[in-house]
Amino acid sequence: SSGINAEYGEIKLGYEDVLFRPKRSTLASRSDVTIEREIRFRNSGFRYRGVPVMASNMDTTGTFSMARSFQQYKMFVCIHKHYTVNEWLDFAACNPDSLEHVAVSSGSGAADMEKLKEILTGIPSIQFICLDVANGYSEHFVEFVKFYGM
DSSP: OOEEETTTTEEEOOGGGOOOOOOOOOOSSGGGOOOOEEEEOTTTOOEEEEOSOEEOOSTTTSOHHHHHHHHTTTOEEEEOTTSOHHHHHHHHHHOGGGGGGEEEEEOSSHHHHHHHHHHHHHOTTOOEEEEOOSOTTSHHHHHHHHHHTO
16 A cells, blocks of 8 residues: 655555556557567677567576576576586587577585686677676675776
């Protein structure tokens, strides 16, 4: 329900405060809708085309199985960081079409970075990494990104 949050003096909105207005469309059918988008990365100029839906790198969602399922819809998966280098190599050999829609996850420790390098060297077609850190505002993380030129 709407009202003012007394503790913070913020206005809070509820469902009754939101109005969706349908927009006229030239599409004849829902099957004509495409949700694929092209994303251009401004610093590298790299372009990614896919559906802007991303599965997180949690142990239960960022799996190779999820990547195979998401690939058919061109959706993205951040693979969890617990797979071994050999498991990555096997996945890449058997699922080359999934590679454009995945990111390799890594922590910010030296062993994590070494493993990341091995995976990226062994599978050069992987274009994305996901840095899994507890605090993206920490100086350690900022220095890590600067040092590795990410």
